[in-house]
Amino acid sequence: MNLKKSLSILLTSSFGLGLAACSGPQQNYIPDSGMPSDQTEVLAAKKYTVPSNLKNGEAIPGEFIIKYKAGVAKKNSLGGEVLKEIGGSKTGMQLVRVSTESKNSMTALKADSSIEWVEPNRIMKLDIVKSSGTIDSVMKGETLFDDPMLAKQYSHKITEADKAWAALLKGKKLETVIVAVVDTGLDITHPDIKDITDPRYSAYHGEEAGKDEQGHGTHCAGIVGAIQNNKEGVAGVAGNVRIQPVKVLNSQGSGTYAAVADGISWAGQNGAKVLSMSLGGPSSSQAISDAVELAMKNGAIVIAAMGNSGPTAGPSYPAAVKGVLGVGATDSADKIASFSQTGTHNSVAAPGVNILSTFPQYANGIGQMNYGSISGTSMACPYVAGLAAMVRGLHPEFTAAQVRDRLEKTADDKGAAGYDK
Numbered sequence: 001m002n003l004k005k006s007l008s009i010l011l012t013s014s015f016g017l018g019l020a021a022c023s024g025p026q027q028n029y030i031p032d033s034g035m036p037s038d039q040t041e042v043l044a045a046k047k048y049t050v051p052s053n054l055k056n057g058e059a060i061p062g063e064f065i066i067k068y069k070a071g072v073a074k075k076n077s078l079g080g081e082v083l084k085e086i087g088g089s090k091t092g093m094q095l096v097r098v099s100t101e102s103k104n105s106m107t108a109l110k111a112d113s114s115i116e117w118v119e120p121n122r123i124m125k126l127d128i129v130k131s132s133g134t135i136d137s138v139m140k141g142e143t144l145f146d147d148p149m150l151a152k153q154y155s156h157k158i159t160e161a162d163k164a165w166a167a168l169l170k171g172k173k174l175e176t177v178i179v180a181v182v183d184t185g186l187d188i189t190h191p192d193i194k195d196i197t198d199p200r201y202s203a204y205h206g207e208e209a210g211k212d213e214q215g216h217g218t219h220c221a222g223i224v225g226a227i228q229n230n231k232e233g234v235a236g237v238a239g240n241v242r243i244q245p246v247k248v249l250n251s252q253g254s255g256t257y258a259a260v261a262d263g264i265s266w267a268g269q270n271g272a273k274v275l276s277m278s279l280g281g282p283s284s285s286q287a288i289s290d291a292v293e294l295a296m297k298n299g300a301i302v303i304a305a306m307g308n309s310g311p312t313a314g315p316s317y318p319a320a321v322k323g324v325l326g327v328g329a330t331d332s333a334d335k336i337a338s339f340s341q342t343g344t345h346n347s348v349a350a351p352g353v354n355i356l357s358t359f360p361q362y363a364n365g366i367g368q369m370n371y372g373s374i375s376g377t378s379m380a381c382p383y384v385a386g387l388a389a390m391v392r393g394l395h396p397e398f399t400a401a402q403v404r405d406r407l408e409k410t411a412d413d414k415g416a417a418g419y420d421k
Contacts, residue, residue, distance in 0.1 A: 047205065047206065050252075050256060056123055056124060056127070056281055057124075057281045058122060058123050059120035059122050060120065060121045060122065060123065063083075063096070063120065063256075064095075064106070064109060064118050064119065064120060065093060065094070065096075065121050065261070065287045066095075067091075067092050067093050067115065067117045067118070068114055068115060069092075069116045070092065072114045073114070074094055076096065076109060076114065077108055077111075078096075078105060079098070080096045080098035081097045081098075082094055082096055083097055086261050086262045086291075087261065087262055087265025087266065087291060087294065088266075091291075092116070093261070093290065095121060095258040117286050119286055119287065121258045122256065122257045123254065123255075123281070124255050124256060124257060124260055124279060125249075126184075126214075126216055126253035126254075127280075127307070127308045127376070128216065128253070128366065128374055128376055129308050129374065131354040131373040131375045135356055135373060136152070137151040138153075138154045138157045139151040139156070144165060144166060144169075145228050145229040146230075147226075147229065147231070147232065148231070148232075149233050149234045149371060150234065150235050153234055154351065156235070159351065164390070165228070168394075174240035175240065176242055177238075177241055177242070177273050177392045177393050178271045178273055179224050179238075179241045179242070179243055179244065179274040179276060179385055179386070179389050180244040180246050180267035180272035180276065181217055181220050181221045181243055181244065181382065181385075182260070182263045182264060182267060182275060182276065183217030183221075183247070183277075183278060184212050184216045184249045184253060185207070185213070185217045186200070186209065186210065186211075186217050186218050186221050186243065187211065187212050187359075187360035188200070188210040188211075190222075190370075191232050192226040192232045192233045192236075193222060193225075193226060193227070193243060195227060196227060196241060196242055196243055197210075197242070197243050197245065198242040198271075199270065200245040201247070201266045201267070202246075203246075203248050203259035203263050204255075207250055208247075209247040212245075212247075212364065213251035213360075213364055214250070214251050214252065214366065215364035215366035215367075216253060216278070216366065216378065217247070218358050218359055219357045219358060219374060219378075220276060220278050220378060220379070220382040221245070222234060222357035223236060223379060223383055223386065224237060224238060224241060224383075224385050225238045225239070225241035226357065226358055227239075233358065233370070233371050234356055234357055234371065236386055237382075237390070238386040238389045238393070240389065240390065240393040241389045244267060246263040246264075247263070248263035248279070249279060251365060252365065257281065257285045257287060257288060260277075260279065260285075260291075260318070261287035261288045261291040262291075264277075264288065264291035264292060264294075264295055264302070265291040265294055267295060268294045268297075268300050269294070269298060272295070273300050273392055273400075274300065274303065275300050275301070276381055276382045276385035277303065277304040277305065277318055277381065278305045278381045278382060279305065279318075280304065280305060280306075280316030280317055280318065280319055281316065281317055282316065282317070283317065284321075285317055285321075288321060292318060292321050292323055292324055296323050296400060300400060301325065301388050301392075301400035301403050301404060302318070302321075303324070303384055303388065304318045304319040304324050304325070304326060304327070305319060305376070305377035306328045306342070306346055307319065307341035307377060308339040308341065308378075309339070309341055310338065310339055310340075311342045315343050315345060320343065324345070325348070325384070325388075325404055325407070326346045327346075327347065327350060327381045327383075328340040328341070328342065328346050328352075328377060329380040330349050330380070331354075332354065334414070336349065337353050337375070339377075340377055342421045346421055347407070348384060348408060348411050349380060350380040350381075350383040350384050350387075352375060352376055352378070352379040353379075354373050354375055355373055355375065355383075356373045357371070358370070384407065388403050391406055
């Protein structure tokens with residue numbers, strides 16, 4: 001079965017949007033905007049240090065994510081320090097640190113009758129693919145929008161997004177959709193984004209979700225919805241979005257599985273109908289799976305990057321979590337990107353090579369300011385998230401499952417007939 005390297009979204013019966021389908025230092029798990037009013041159980045602010053000496057997916061010594069059984073007190077046999085109520089008080093999940101001198105801590109916690117499940121807290125790091133070469137103008141003479149860099153955004157041309165925009169401008173109305181960009185934060189003062197940001201959340205005390213010292217989150221947000229036709233920079237895929245910055249990775253592009261689960265849970269409980277997650281780790285996680293399930297129960301479609309370790313690598317999570325729409329990357333020739341991971345959990349693929357988008361207006365970890373290009377399934381993921389928001393905006397009656405079905409069934413089928421990984 002063949003990989004769907006591009007997709008063609010039929011927004012109405014009279015026209016279609018063609019889409020060719022990246023993957024990430026020391027703070028505290030306290031929000032800068034809070035959980036909902038019934039989930040305000042937070043702990044005294046303390047600095048939480050994300051270990052810098054661990055690789056992506058490695059367990060943090062002494063830290064465990066615990067899910068308590070319903071109706072029991074949140075206490076465990078080893079005690080330890082409670083660092084965070086993950087996703088608020090109602091999820092039953094806690095991040096706990098026990099003494100590293102405790103022997104067989106995992107075994108002891110698993111034997112605790114008050115605990116439903118327990119897992120180690122792991123590191124999650126960005127894997128960014130740098131772009132090379134120049135971007136040729138592909139929309140020569142394009143007058144649909146006045147964004148000065150639009151002509152260099154090949155992704156819109158190869159997916160025929162320009163044709164969809166033209167059809168929408170003839171009278172089709174899109175309802176506004178909140179898209180959570182679960183990432184490194186966002187430069188909310190950027191002129192191509194500042195007017196479309198929503199309340200934000202940070203999993204790290206002292207690091208604001210409205211600031212992006214790493215750069216990755218701002219780039220992804222611009223791909224989703226940089227303001228169209230505003231005489232500024234680039235044009236995002238969707239013109240009907242509010243961007244909800246959810247910071248789960250810090251200024252070095254590092255975070256933890258607990259933070260990712262926390263951010264997903266927050267977005268799912270705060271109005272996001274599309275979640276875009278350009279991040280991943282090599283190990284599965286019950287905490288992240290539970291958070292995804294919560295978001296889906298609240299009507300969100302959850303989208304994640306497949307990862308950048310190539311076709312022989314194993315799965316990346318959360319892309320491989322049940323229910324998540326995994327996105328691979330293609331290039332300007334509509335061919336699969338060499339770095340794109342594959343698997344039976346892959347849903348669609350979108351442009352992810354040399355993608356031009358927004359960057360913070362200040363120095364950041366990636367090293368580009370205002371606008372620039374990078375590559376990865378990280379770039380393909382928000383492209384599909386923006387498209388999902390367009391479909392939801394045009395068809396507010398659609399469930400998340402129906403949006404996904406539309407994306408997959410109208411995808412361009414590349415290579416041999418049928419689906420492949």
